[in-house]
Amino acid sequence: MRGLLCSPLAGTAAANGVQSKVPILVFHRFAAAAIDSMTVRVARFQAQLKVLENLACNVIPLSDWVAWRRGERDSLPPRAVVLTADDGHRSQFEVMAPLLHACGWPVTLFVYPSAISNASYAMTWPQLRELLAEPGFAVQSHTYWHPNLLKERDRMSPDAFRRFAADQLQRSRDTLQQRLSRTVSLLAWPFGLSDEGLWAQAADRGYQAAFSLGNRSASRRDPIFAVPRHLIVDSVDERQLTDLLEAAFKSGDAS
Numbered sequence: 044m045r046g047l048l049c050s051p052l053a054g055t056a057a058a059n060g061v062q063s064k065v066p067i068l069v070f071h072r073f074a075a076a077a078i079d080s081m082t083v084r085v086a087r088f089q090a091q092l093k094v095l096e097n098l099a100c101n102v103i104p105l106s107d108w109v110a111w112r113r114g115e116r117d118s119l120p121p122r123a124v125v126l127t128a129d130d131g132h133r134s135q136f137e138v139m140a141p142l143l144h145a146c147g148w149p150v151t152l153f154v155y156p157s158a159i160s161n162a163s164y165a166m167t168w169p170q171l172r173e174l175l176a177e178p179g180f181a182v183q184s185h186t187y188w189h190p191n192l193l194k195e196r197d198r199m200s201p202d203a204f205r206r207f208a209a210d211q212l213q214r215s216r217d218t219l220q221q222r223l224s225r226t227v228s229l230l231a232w233p234f235g236l237s238d239e240g241l242w243a244q245a246a247d248r249g250y251q252a253a254f255s256l257g258n259r260s261a262s263r264r265d266p267i268f269a270v271p272r273h274l275i276v277d278s279v280d281e282r283q284l285t286d287l288l289e290a291a292f293k294s295g296d297a298s
């Protein structure tokens with residue numbers, strides 16, 4: 044696989060005002076061919092990364108965006124973009140990680156622990172620890188076994204559902220912290236689905252922010268427990284990606 048010519052552009056982007064909306068991208072799987080709806084072809088992924096490079100994006104850690112959103116930091120660099128990847132698929136280790144590492148770009152992986160070192164498609168605990176040893180990689184919670192929480196809510200009694208959700212949120216966080224020796228404070232809702240009761244439960248369980256899907260760039264107006272992310276699939280070509288990034292970069296002053 045040919046590497047990208049990623050140059051260390053961070054900090055050199057033209058200062059043209061800080062955007063109020065930050066695109067948070069979410070990927071899932073990578074392969075030579077687009078074998079299912081969530082798989083991005085490797086060549087397409089390389090082209091998508093090239094767009095970030097050509098637009099002089101500053102790829103920032105998700106934790107920086109959260110700190111800014113919580114008022115713990117004053118500003119973000121111009122043309123800020125965040126990368127995330129859900130579900131702990133092995134191709135994130137085999138394909139995505141080397142390409143991002145070559146660019147020096149951070150990424151946050153949202154994993155559900157029941158699959159790790161268990162499902163054939165998933166990464167192992169040693170692989171996650173290997174990634175965490177590199178600068179820029181973070182691992183956060185995607186619940187314990189990736190249930191459709193709204194479906195479970197509708198078929199359970201309120202009390203049973205509260206216990207079920209609490210267990211999914213707590214057991215994921217506890218397992219990741221114990222296995223990876225890192226603090227876990229961020230959550231991605233399975234299928235992007237949540238409701239306000241779940242937001243309160245996530246706060247109770249010690250999470251600082253939670254992320255959904257929505258194909259909108261994230262702003263301070265979004266509830267911090269339902270922050271939208273752009274789902275990036277194989278059909279997102281250079282033009283589409285450029286348009287969504289430029290729209291965010293033109294979104295006005297973030298202060």
Ligand SMILES: [Zn+2]
Pocket residue numbers: 129130185189233234
């Ligand atoms: Zn998922």
